[in-house]
Protein backbone atom coordinates (compact mmCIF):
# COMPACT_ATOMS: atom_id res chain seq x y z
CA UNK A 445 0.00 0.00 0.00
CA UNK A 446 1.03 3.61 -0.57
CA UNK A 447 0.98 6.20 2.21
CA UNK A 448 1.14 9.86 1.21
CA UNK A 449 2.04 12.32 3.98
CA UNK A 450 1.55 15.93 3.00
CA UNK A 451 -0.52 19.00 2.36
CA UNK A 452 -4.16 19.51 1.46
CA UNK A 453 -5.18 22.96 0.22
CA UNK A 454 -8.21 24.60 -1.29
CA UNK A 455 -7.10 26.39 -4.46
CA UNK A 456 -9.13 29.61 -4.89
CA UNK A 457 -8.69 30.81 -8.45
CA UNK A 458 -9.72 34.17 -9.97
CA UNK A 459 -8.91 35.36 -13.48
CA UNK A 460 -7.83 39.03 -13.70
CA UNK A 461 -6.95 41.43 -16.53
CA UNK A 462 -3.91 42.50 -14.49
CA UNK A 463 -2.80 42.00 -10.90
CA UNK A 464 -3.46 44.76 -8.36
CA UNK A 465 -0.65 46.90 -7.02
CA UNK A 466 -0.37 47.96 -3.36
CA UNK A 467 -3.56 49.67 -2.18
CA UNK A 468 -5.38 48.85 -5.43
CA UNK A 469 -8.51 46.79 -6.11
CA UNK A 470 -9.22 45.04 -9.41
CA UNK A 471 -12.30 43.07 -10.44
CA UNK A 472 -11.92 39.48 -11.62
CA UNK A 473 -13.90 36.50 -12.88
CA UNK A 474 -16.17 34.27 -10.79
CA UNK A 475 -14.31 32.35 -8.10
CA UNK A 476 -13.36 28.73 -8.86
CA UNK A 477 -12.53 26.46 -5.89
CA UNK A 478 -10.53 23.28 -6.50
CA UNK A 479 -9.08 20.66 -4.14
CA UNK A 480 -5.27 20.85 -4.23
CA UNK A 481 -2.08 20.71 -2.23
CA UNK A 482 0.74 18.35 -3.17
CA UNK A 483 -0.15 15.63 -0.67
CA UNK A 484 -3.82 15.58 -1.59
CA UNK A 485 -2.95 15.64 -5.31
CA UNK A 486 -0.55 12.71 -5.00
CA UNK A 487 -3.04 10.61 -3.05
CA UNK A 488 -5.82 11.22 -5.61
CA UNK A 489 -3.46 10.51 -8.52
CA UNK A 490 -2.36 7.16 -7.06
CA UNK A 491 -5.85 6.06 -6.07
CA UNK A 492 -7.24 6.92 -9.51
CA UNK A 493 -4.60 4.62 -11.03
CA UNK A 494 -5.85 1.83 -8.78
CA UNK A 495 -3.28 2.02 -5.97
CA UNK A 496 -4.42 1.25 -2.43
CA UNK A 497 -3.63 4.66 -0.98
CA UNK A 498 -3.91 6.39 2.40
CA UNK A 499 -3.35 10.10 3.13
CA UNK A 500 -1.90 11.47 6.37
CA UNK A 501 -2.71 15.19 6.40
CA UNK A 502 -4.48 17.88 8.41
CA UNK A 503 -7.40 20.08 7.34
CA UNK A 504 -9.56 22.58 9.22
CA UNK A 505 -13.01 21.91 10.62
CA UNK A 506 -14.54 24.00 7.82
CA UNK A 507 -16.11 23.78 4.36
CA UNK A 508 -12.76 23.60 2.55
CA UNK A 509 -11.68 20.74 4.80
CA UNK A 510 -14.89 18.90 3.90
CA UNK A 511 -14.30 19.60 0.18
CA UNK A 512 -10.85 18.02 0.48
CA UNK A 513 -12.11 14.99 2.39
CA UNK A 514 -14.86 14.50 -0.20
CA UNK A 515 -12.44 14.62 -3.14
CA UNK A 516 -10.15 12.08 -1.44
CA UNK A 517 -13.03 9.72 -0.72
CA UNK A 518 -14.44 10.09 -4.24
CA UNK A 519 -11.06 8.95 -5.62
CA UNK A 520 -11.00 5.98 -3.22
CA UNK A 521 -8.30 7.23 -0.83
CA UNK A 522 -8.34 5.90 2.76
CA UNK A 523 -8.89 9.09 4.81
CA UNK A 524 -8.57 7.60 8.30
CA UNK A 525 -5.28 9.56 8.55
CA UNK A 526 -6.77 12.92 7.59
CA UNK A 527 -6.88 14.87 10.86
CA UNK A 528 -9.38 17.67 11.33
CA UNK A 529 -8.96 20.90 13.31
CA UNK A 530 -6.27 23.03 14.90
CA UNK A 531 -6.34 25.78 12.25
CA UNK A 532 -8.31 26.69 9.11
CA UNK A 533 -7.76 24.51 6.04
CA UNK A 534 -4.76 25.60 3.99
CA UNK A 535 -5.64 27.78 1.02
CA UNK A 536 -3.85 29.01 -2.08
CA UNK A 537 -5.16 32.37 -3.39
CA UNK A 538 -4.39 32.24 -7.09
CA UNK A 539 -4.82 35.03 -9.65
CA UNK A 540 -4.32 34.16 -13.29
CA UNK A 541 -3.71 36.88 -15.88
CA UNK A 542 -4.61 36.66 -19.61
CA UNK A 543 -1.13 35.36 -20.50
CA UNK A 544 -1.67 32.44 -18.08
CA UNK A 545 0.84 33.64 -15.50
CA UNK A 546 -0.10 32.90 -11.87
CA UNK A 547 0.42 34.94 -8.72
CA UNK A 548 -0.12 32.77 -5.65
CA UNK A 549 -0.36 33.43 -1.92
CA UNK A 550 -0.47 30.30 0.25
CA UNK A 551 -1.81 30.20 3.80
CA UNK A 552 -0.55 26.83 5.11
CA UNK A 553 -3.16 26.82 7.89
CA UNK A 554 -3.75 23.28 9.13
CA UNK A 555 -0.86 21.94 6.99
CA UNK A 556 1.50 23.85 9.27
CA UNK A 557 -0.04 22.08 12.29
CA UNK A 558 0.63 18.55 10.99
CA UNK A 559 3.06 17.70 13.79
CA UNK A 560 5.62 14.97 14.53
CA UNK A 561 3.19 13.65 17.16
CA UNK A 562 0.56 13.16 14.42
CA UNK A 563 3.08 11.01 12.55
CA UNK A 564 3.85 8.93 15.67
CA UNK A 565 0.12 8.43 16.26
CA UNK A 566 -0.27 7.01 12.74
CA UNK A 567 2.06 4.04 13.32
CA UNK A 568 -0.48 1.55 11.94
CA UNK A 569 -0.55 3.37 8.59
CA UNK A 570 3.24 3.20 8.40
CA UNK A 571 3.21 -0.53 9.16
CA UNK A 572 0.73 -1.14 6.33
CA UNK A 573 2.79 0.80 3.74
CA UNK A 574 5.55 -0.38 1.43
CA UNK A 575 6.13 3.11 0.11
CA UNK A 576 5.73 6.46 1.89
CA UNK A 577 5.69 9.59 -0.27
CA UNK A 578 6.18 13.10 1.11
CA UNK A 579 6.70 16.72 -0.02
CA UNK A 580 7.67 19.88 1.89
CA UNK A 581 4.36 21.72 2.24
CA UNK A 582 4.22 20.43 5.86
CA UNK A 583 6.80 21.28 8.57
CA UNK A 584 10.29 19.88 8.03
CA UNK A 585 10.34 18.35 11.54
CA UNK A 586 7.24 16.37 10.52
CA UNK A 587 9.09 15.05 7.46
CA UNK A 588 12.03 14.08 9.70
CA UNK A 589 9.58 12.14 11.90
CA UNK A 590 8.22 10.39 8.78
CA UNK A 591 11.74 9.16 8.01
CA UNK A 592 12.09 7.88 11.59
CA UNK A 593 8.69 6.14 11.43
CA UNK A 594 9.27 4.07 8.26
CA UNK A 595 8.53 0.38 8.76
CA UNK A 596 11.49 -1.96 8.13
CA UNK A 597 11.87 -2.55 4.38
CA UNK A 598 9.55 0.25 3.34
CA UNK A 599 10.68 2.87 0.88
CA UNK A 600 10.74 6.67 1.25
CA UNK A 601 10.03 8.92 -1.74
CA UNK A 602 10.47 12.69 -1.40
CA UNK A 603 9.61 15.53 -3.75
CA UNK A 604 11.26 18.49 -1.97
CA UNK A 605 8.73 21.12 -2.98
CA UNK A 606 8.87 23.94 -2.10
CA UNK A 607 12.63 23.33 -2.03
CA UNK A 608 14.65 23.86 1.17
CA UNK A 609 18.12 22.75 2.24
CA UNK A 610 17.55 19.24 3.64
CA UNK A 611 19.16 17.59 6.66
CA UNK A 612 21.40 14.61 5.92
CA UNK A 613 19.03 12.25 7.74
CA UNK A 614 16.26 13.05 5.24
CA UNK A 615 18.52 13.01 2.15
CA UNK A 616 19.97 9.62 3.13
CA UNK A 617 16.49 8.07 3.34
CA UNK A 618 15.30 9.16 -0.13
CA UNK A 619 14.86 6.33 -2.64
CA UNK A 620 14.33 8.30 -4.80
CA UNK A 621 14.59 12.06 -4.30
CA UNK A 622 12.41 13.49 -7.10
CA UNK A 623 13.15 17.04 -8.31
CA UNK A 624 12.20 19.23 -11.23
CA UNK A 625 14.75 21.66 -12.67
CA UNK A 626 13.95 24.46 -10.22
CA UNK A 627 14.06 22.17 -7.17
CA UNK A 628 17.33 20.61 -8.35
CA UNK A 629 18.95 24.05 -8.62
CA UNK A 630 17.81 25.17 -5.14
CA UNK A 631 18.90 21.94 -3.43
CA UNK A 632 22.23 22.00 -5.25
CA UNK A 633 22.83 25.69 -4.49
CA UNK A 634 26.50 26.51 -5.03
CA UNK A 635 27.12 22.92 -6.14
CA UNK A 636 25.07 23.62 -9.30
CA UNK A 637 28.03 24.17 -11.63
CA UNK A 638 26.60 22.61 -14.79
CA UNK A 639 23.66 23.04 -17.18
CA UNK A 640 23.34 19.29 -17.71
CA UNK A 641 20.62 17.47 -15.72
CA UNK A 642 22.82 14.35 -15.78
CA UNK A 643 25.38 16.28 -13.74
CA UNK A 644 22.71 17.55 -11.32
CA UNK A 645 21.58 13.96 -10.76
CA UNK A 646 25.14 12.80 -10.02
CA UNK A 647 25.85 15.66 -7.63
CA UNK A 648 22.49 15.16 -5.87
CA UNK A 649 23.26 11.43 -5.49
CA UNK A 650 26.54 12.31 -3.79
CA UNK A 651 24.55 14.22 -1.15
CA UNK A 652 23.12 10.95 0.19
CA UNK A 653 19.95 9.74 -1.57
CA UNK A 654 19.94 6.11 -2.69
CA UNK A 655 18.45 7.24 -5.99
CA UNK A 656 17.48 10.46 -7.76
CA UNK A 657 14.89 11.32 -10.41
CA UNK A 658 15.01 14.64 -12.29
CA UNK A 659 11.79 15.54 -14.12
CA UNK A 660 12.21 17.65 -17.25
CA UNK A 661 8.67 18.59 -18.29
CA UNK A 662 8.07 17.85 -21.98
CA UNK A 663 11.59 16.39 -22.16
CA UNK A 664 10.64 13.49 -19.86
CA UNK A 665 12.90 12.64 -16.93
CA UNK A 666 16.11 10.95 -15.93
CA UNK A 667 16.85 8.42 -13.21
CA UNK A 668 20.10 7.90 -11.33
CA UNK A 669 21.27 5.30 -8.87
CA UNK A 670 24.71 3.87 -8.16
CA UNK A 671 26.93 4.90 -11.06
CA UNK A 672 24.12 4.79 -13.62
CA UNK A 673 22.19 7.72 -15.03
CA UNK A 674 19.59 7.02 -17.71
CA UNK A 675 17.02 8.99 -19.68
CA UNK A 676 13.31 8.25 -19.44
CA UNK A 677 11.67 9.08 -22.76
CA UNK A 678 8.86 11.62 -22.74
CA UNK A 679 5.49 10.92 -24.29
CA UNK A 680 4.43 13.37 -27.01
CA UNK A 681 1.08 14.94 -26.16
CA UNK A 682 -0.71 18.24 -26.73
CA UNK A 683 -0.19 19.99 -23.39
CA UNK A 684 -3.23 21.93 -22.16
CA UNK A 685 -2.37 22.56 -18.49
CA UNK A 686 0.72 21.31 -16.66
CA UNK A 687 -0.67 22.03 -13.16
CA UNK A 688 -0.14 19.03 -10.91
CA UNK A 689 1.84 17.00 -13.47
CA UNK A 690 4.76 16.59 -11.08
CA UNK A 691 2.44 15.33 -8.33
CA UNK A 692 0.90 12.76 -10.69
CA UNK A 693 4.38 11.67 -11.81
CA UNK A 694 5.59 11.21 -8.21
CA UNK A 695 2.46 9.33 -7.13
CA UNK A 696 2.63 6.95 -10.08
CA UNK A 697 6.32 6.31 -9.55
CA UNK A 698 5.87 5.63 -5.83
CA UNK A 699 3.00 3.22 -6.49
CA UNK A 700 4.91 1.27 -9.19
CA UNK A 701 7.97 0.97 -6.93
CA UNK A 702 5.72 -0.58 -4.29
CA UNK A 703 4.57 -3.22 -6.79
CA UNK A 704 8.20 -4.28 -7.37
CA UNK A 705 9.01 -2.30 -10.53
CA UNK A 706 12.59 -1.11 -11.04
CA UNK A 707 13.26 2.62 -10.80
CA UNK A 708 13.57 2.90 -14.61
CA UNK A 709 10.32 0.96 -15.17
CA UNK A 710 8.46 2.97 -12.56
CA UNK A 711 9.72 6.26 -14.02
CA UNK A 712 8.71 5.25 -17.56
CA UNK A 713 5.19 4.53 -16.33
CA UNK A 714 5.15 7.78 -14.32
CA UNK A 715 6.14 9.74 -17.44
CA UNK A 716 3.05 8.36 -19.20
CA UNK A 717 0.89 9.38 -16.24
CA UNK A 718 2.45 12.87 -16.20
CA UNK A 719 1.86 13.20 -19.93
CA UNK A 720 -1.78 12.14 -19.58
CA UNK A 721 -2.23 14.69 -16.78
CA UNK A 722 -1.09 17.62 -18.95
CA UNK A 723 -3.68 16.85 -21.64
CA UNK A 724 -6.53 18.03 -19.38
CA UNK A 725 -7.17 21.18 -17.32
CA UNK A 726 -6.72 21.30 -13.57
CA UNK A 727 -4.71 19.21 -11.13
CA UNK A 728 -6.80 16.44 -9.56
CA UNK A 729 -9.42 16.76 -12.33
CA UNK A 730 -6.72 15.91 -14.91
CA UNK A 731 -5.50 12.65 -13.38
CA UNK A 732 -5.90 9.53 -15.51
CA UNK A 733 -7.10 6.03 -14.68
CA UNK A 734 -4.79 3.10 -15.47
CA UNK A 735 -6.91 2.32 -18.55
CA UNK A 736 -6.40 5.88 -19.83
CA UNK A 737 -2.64 5.56 -19.30
CA UNK A 738 -2.60 2.27 -21.22
CA UNK A 739 -4.54 3.89 -24.07
CA UNK A 740 -2.04 6.75 -24.39
Ligand code: ADP
Nearest residue numbers: 624659660661662664665683689690715718719
Ligand atom coordinates in the same frame (compact mmCIF):
# COMPACT_ATOMS: atom_id res chain seq x y z
P1 ADP B 1 6.64 19.78 -12.16
O1 ADP B 1 5.16 19.83 -12.43
O2 ADP B 1 6.98 19.32 -10.77
O3 ADP B 1 7.42 21.01 -12.58
P2 ADP B 1 7.45 18.51 -14.65
O4 ADP B 1 6.92 19.70 -15.36
O5 ADP B 1 8.86 18.10 -14.87
O6 ADP B 1 7.19 18.59 -13.08
O7 ADP B 1 6.48 17.29 -15.07
C1 ADP B 1 6.53 16.03 -14.45
C2 ADP B 1 6.50 14.94 -15.52
O8 ADP B 1 5.26 15.02 -16.24
C3 ADP B 1 7.61 15.05 -16.55
O9 ADP B 1 8.76 14.37 -16.11
C4 ADP B 1 6.97 14.38 -17.75
O10 ADP B 1 7.12 12.98 -17.66
C5 ADP B 1 5.51 14.74 -17.62
N1 ADP B 1 5.22 15.96 -18.41
C6 ADP B 1 5.16 17.24 -17.96
N2 ADP B 1 4.91 18.11 -18.96
C7 ADP B 1 4.80 17.36 -20.09
C8 ADP B 1 4.54 17.65 -21.48
N3 ADP B 1 4.35 18.92 -21.91
N4 ADP B 1 4.51 16.62 -22.35
C9 ADP B 1 4.71 15.35 -21.94
N5 ADP B 1 4.95 15.01 -20.66
C10 ADP B 1 5.00 16.00 -19.73
